Amino acid sequence: MTSKKKRKRSTVERPTIHPRNKYSDNPPDFGLLASLYPTFEPFVFYSRDGRPRIDWTDFNATRELTRVLLHHDHALNWWIPDGQLCPTVPNRSNYIHWIEDLLSSDILTNTNADGNGDIVRGFDIGTGANCIYPLLGASLLGWSFVGSDVTDVALEWAERNVKNNPQISDLIEIRKVDNGEERSNGQLVDGESGTHLYDIEAIKAEPAPLASLKLHSDVHKSYHGPPVLLGVVRDGEKFDFCMCNPPFFETMEEAGLNPKTSCGGTPKEMVCPGGEEAFISRIIRDSVQLKQSFRWYTSLVGRKSNLKILISRLREVGVTIVKTTEFVQGQTCRWGLAWSFMPPSRKIISSHVAEKNVLSFTLEGLQRKYSAIHVLESVESFFCSAGASCKSNASAFTIDITASNDHCDTILKNELRDVDEPAAFQYKQVMSNASCCSHLPLNDLSFRISVFQQIPGTLLVRGSLQHKESPAAGAFSLMFPRLEEFLKAKFCREKAPVDGFYSNTAR
Numbered sequence: 132m133t134s135k136k137k138r139k140r141s142t143v144e145r146p147t148i149h150p151r152n153k154y155s156d157n158p159p160d161f162g163l164l165a166s167l168y169p170t171f172e173p174f175v176f177y178s179r180d181g182r183p184r185i186d187w188t189d190f191n192a193t194r195e196l197t198r199v200l201l202h203h204d205h206a207l208n209w210w211i212p213d214g215q216l217c218p219t220v221p222n223r224s225n226y227i228h229w230i231e232d233l234l235s236s237d238i239l240t241n242t243n244a245d246g247n248g249d250i251v252r253g254f255d256i257g258t259g260a261n262c263i264y265p266l267l268g269a270s271l272l273g274w275s276f277v278g279s280d281v282t283d284v285a286l287e288w289a290e291r292n293v294k295n296n297p298q299i300s301d302l303i304e305i306r307k308v309d310n311g312e313e314r315s316n317g318q319l320v321d322g323e324s325g326t327h328l329y330d331i332e333a334i335k336a337e338p339a340p341l342a343s344l345k346l347h348s349d350v351h352k353s354y355h356g357p358p359v360l361l362g363v364v365r366d367g368e369k370f371d372f373c374m375c376n377p378p379f380f381e382t383m384e385e386a387g388l389n390p391k392t393s394c395g396g397t398p399k400e401m402v403c404p405g406g407e408e409a410f411i412s413r414i415i416r417d418s419v420q421l422k423q424s425f426r427w428y429t430s431l432v433g434r435k436s437n438l439k440i441l442i443s444r445l446r447e448v449g450v451t452i453v454k455t456t457e458f459v460q461g462q463t464c465r466w467g468l469a470w471s472f473m474p475p476s477r478k479i480i481s482s483h484v485a486e487k488n489v490l491s492f493t494l495e496g497l498q499r500k501y502s503a504i505h506v507l508e509s510v511e512s513f514f515c516s517a518g519a520s521c522k523s524n525a526s527a528f529t530i531d532i533t534a535s536n537d538h539c540d541t542i543l544k545n546e547l548r549d550v551d552e553p554a555a556f557q558y559k560q561v562m563s564n565a566s567c568c569s570h571l572p573l574n575d576l577s578f579r580i581s582v583f584q585q586i587p588g589t590l591l592v593r594g595s596l597q598h599k600e601s602p603a604a605g606a607f608s609l610m611f612p613r614l615e616e617f618l619k620a621k622f623c624r625e626k627a628p629v630d631g632f633y634s635n636t637a638r
């Protein structure tokens with residue numbers, strides 16, 4: 132086995148996780164679970180360093196892991212049929228804890244859905260056969276749920292998973308979404324036609340006149356599928372929140388199958404026309420009608436470019452608040468998006484300064500021959516060529532960089548000579564460069580660049596400043612766009628479709 136293939140267990144490699152997550156201090160111990168659960172034991176093997184592992188590309192192994200974790204740590208009985216989307220328990224728990232944070236924050240006036248301050252009531256849009264969010268929310272926090280879905284298999288298995296847990300079954304209702312043509316609130320709905328945690332944005336949106344529900348951005352992607360909230364939420368119902376892990380993709384090819392994991396997922400679970408942008412836009416449109424029926428509307432978002440589009444839609448419809456968070460899960464990054472129409476209970480102060488400490492961009496439409504490791508090497512050459520010190524961790528896909536004032540100055544004063552020369556990457560001096568920064572603060576700048584795979588052909592590059600209060604933070608903000616420019620020029624020059632996967636940088 133090469134050294135690259137050896138994956139070291141370290142705090143960097145472990146998914147960053149919510150501090151209240153059961154697994155934040157105690158990641159699942161496969162060895163212990165194998166000794167306790169004979170059905171799990173055949174899936175565990177030991178690598179040369181003696182650590183117990185499972186084959187993440189084996190659906191049966193990931194499903195059995197989820198089953199034993201839910202049993203061992205949450206006292207839940209659970210199962211799904213072959214091929215259905217298999218949730219990872221630590222990751223799904225992060226979303227639950229983020230909602231818990233939203234509900235307990237003093238951002239909104241603190242009246243809960245049932246008005247008596249007791250039971251939290253949630254709505255899980257597309258609960259799936261696995262019914263994971265209601266099961267976790269009910270067992271961890273005593274929340275009650277309506278879990279909706281459209282497919283027979285999801286409804287049947289979600290019901291089974293609820294009934295097999297009598298201790299919480301009273302808390303969960305599985306609700307069928309009619310897949311036919313129906314009218315709701317006067318709208319025709321088409322029938323047939325998918326850590327750490329920290330806020331990256333907290334904005335108080337300006338209410339906009341709602342003369343029409345037609346959004347400017349509707350020209351991009353629209354949803355033509357079964358009802359989502361409108362027509363599913365009943366008259367007079369109130370909820371504290373809704374949550375959703377939407378069908379992310381527009382086609383099954385786009386969904387690809389991450390060769391590193393096998394979490395299953397049928398086309399009906401993973402795909403919807405218009406992908407997540409269209410699906411979440413429908414939730415937004417429904418929320419405009421349902422307004423204060425929910426205190427918080429939330430959804431997962433799989434692509435950062437969509438997050439930006441969706442935030443601008445929310446600004447258009449006059450929500451009172453938008454919150455976002457980033458869920459880092461191994462090499463995958465997802466975002467949480469939350470909004471409300473409730474009056475905020477206090478003035479929200481923009482976390483603008485904090486945002487500058489974490490910057491990111493996506494590289495979309497990567498040519499097939501390139502992977503995260505090539506991007507990582509180029510990041511290294513970008514900074515090393517300016518003299519900065521770089522310590523890379525290929526297994527965690529990160530590079531820690533320390534740059535002096537002079538190194539930053541070199542980067543900011545220069546432009547790329549030829550991005551096709553990766554090995555001998557050079558800078559060309561441009562003395563008249565207007566954006567150069569020759570009077571940077573003297574402290575060294577330390578930051579980490581991480582590369583995450585989002586979906587096949589799309590990588591997320593994230594830079595995080597190690598010392599948030601560093602006086603050199605401004606230099607970091609100036610250098611990062613240079614890195615983006617460099618990597619995009621090198622890796623995303625070809626915008627042609629690659630195996631059915633299209634770049635959407637122009638959106």
Ligand SMILES: C[S@@+](CC[C@H](N)C(=O)[O-])C[C@H]1O[C@@H](n2cnc3c(N)ncnc32)[C@H](O)[C@@H]1O
Pocket residue numbers: 216217218256257258259260261262263264279280281282285308325356357358359376377378379399400401
């Ligand atoms: C990505 S899966 C999420 C399943 C589960 N919540 C999880 O996180 O593993 C998306 C689910 O949404 C369901 N779905 C698609 N359109 C829907 C709609 N209009 N209303 C409710 N569920 C829908 C699919 O059947 C699928 O079960």
